[in-house]
Amino acid sequence: GENVEQHPSTLSVQEGDSAVIKCTYSDSASNYFPWYKQELGKRPQLIIDIRSNVGEKKDQRIAVTLNKTAKHFSLHITETQPEDSAVYFCAATVTTSGTYKYIFGTGTRLKVLA
């Protein structure tokens, strides 16, 4: 069935270091891959997304890469800061029989140590 796997489940980095979170998806028809950041007790917020016709997208310290052949996509955060500490979720869209839904990864808890 439709599935998105996300690794690692927890990640601790020193302030200023880089963090990488990886996801794999199962549906080869998936064409939109958003990343959400969820701070404790708050709603998920979109931080970056990528569509299947692009291999990489960057926004300041955040970048996402997509390998459609391997069905992998990754989030890269450079020069991490304490405020980057949160849970990050990847997602992939699934389109079947007229429906359009998102399947989320299980989340990565990122801790940036000052």
Next chain:
Amino acid sequence: GAGVSQSPSNKVTEKGKDVELRCDPISGHTALYWYRQSLGQGLEFLIYFQGNSAPDKSGLPSDRFSAERTGGSVSTLTIQRTQQEDSAVYLCASSFQRREQFFGPGTRLTVL
């Protein structure tokens, strides 16, 4: 403009009671999604609306769960005969066609 809103923000109920959770999407957003998030867990897809119709109900955990959307706007998620395992945060999100999803603040449901 206003974002997605949900009510109530918190709901405590006794096992066996019915509850109704409400979602007000962003005006003009055609798609509406319900998710469930258990403590420390990921986002579990429940149901998706396109306009007033629900092409995908595959995520509803049991027949105690139902949802409707009226006027292409407000949606209610109803849980009948609540069980303790229903305790979670229920999140609603809306989007315009197939664009970015915006999430509401969630309803924290506690079943005693």
